[in-house]
């Protein structure tokens with residue numbers, strides 16, 4: 103009976119990070135289970151270049167030192183000098199994380215269950231095969247939960263005539279007026295004639311892809327971009343609630359990625375946080391690390407409750423952006439804001455609503 107050093111459940115970004123960061127320099131034998139074909143997956147992960155992301159600078163696709171947040175009436179421009187907004191593609195992350203010294207065996211199978219037996223685990227896949235491992239890294243997560251908000255989106259990678267986009271300026275959030283939902287367009291201009299244009303909604307239910315496509319077309323039309331070729335698309339649902347599984351009672355079970363609480367639910371940013379999580383686990387004797395600080399979590403909860411219980415058209419985000427400079431904004435998004443920035447954020451929120459949510 104072969105007992106692997108570790109079993110990774112799910113080869114999304116966090117499962118891959120476990121292979122690279124925790125086992126990449128060892129000669130351990132690791133097994134990973136993934137029920138989808140990850141070679142077909144490709145999308146971009148955005149983040150600001152914090153210190154913990156610097157080791158991955160070589161695989162960054164593009165950096166932007168300027169971004170905008172606005173609507174049809176107002177456009178706030180933020181600039182930054184040392185922590186630009188960056189993207190890494192899933193494909194590059196996958197190749198980077200699979201290039202290691204350790205032996206990784208990948209099974210294209212769904213894990214049905216696992217449980218401890220003596221000092222190891224028995225993992226059973228849905229074809230009823232049994233595997234054994236000393237540790238479990240589990241990244242399966244619940245993406246939707248009744249009554250909770252979701253961030254759902256659909257984006258297209260397009261090519262357009264020359265000099266259409268300003269390749270140095272990213273559109274982080276361009277809010278459009280919609281009835282009862284919060285919607286914005288996100289544009290990553292990779293060059294003057296190539297961009298990812300994404301339609302994103304915060305609401306309790308996801309929509310059919312045709313809904314987002316219509317919003318993207320409306321936006322492009324308003325920008326006088328009539329001619330474009332669609333190269334590929336990406337879509338997703340990110341939970342805007344804290345994961346319940348976070349901590350396991352068994353010290354050899356590690357809940358990772360979104361399942362392990364990596365997502366900052368008020369923004370949907372998870373990629374750089376799940377990497378931080380695995381880096382912290384490497385230096386910890388525990389099976390759980392707090393990625394988001396207490397005050398950040400508290401503020402996130404208040405903000406999510408505010409979004410859940412109030413009609414929001416993006417005005418609060420624009421006000422927040424107008425009260426902060428680029429450095430302060432990125433520090434807030436990456437969970438590194440100081441007390442003064444936190445105060446500026448609180449001041450940007452509608453006072454009565456904020457106090458009501460705080461007292462809940």
Ligand SMILES: Cc1cc2nc3c(=O)[nH]c(=O)nc-3n(C[C@H](O)[C@H](O)[C@H](O)COP(=O)(O)OP(=O)(O)OC[C@H]3O[C@@H](n4cnc5c(N)ncnc54)[C@H](O)[C@@H]3O)c2cc1C
Pocket residue numbers: 111112113114115116117135136137138145146147148149211212213214241242243336337338339340358359360361370371372373374376
């Ligand atoms: C299209 C898209 C774009 C995003 N963009 C950004 C971004 O710009 N910035 C950012 O910070 N975050 C972004 N996110 C959010 C977040 O970074 C991603 O959701 C990320 O994929 C989370 O990684 P994960 O490893 O926690 O989970 P997942 O990526 O969901 O990986 C879990 C894996 O487990 C597999 N699995 C599930 N059940 C089983 C089972 N029973 N057996 C075997 N395998 C199983 C799944 O197939 C999946 O591959 C984006 C998400 C999506 C979907």
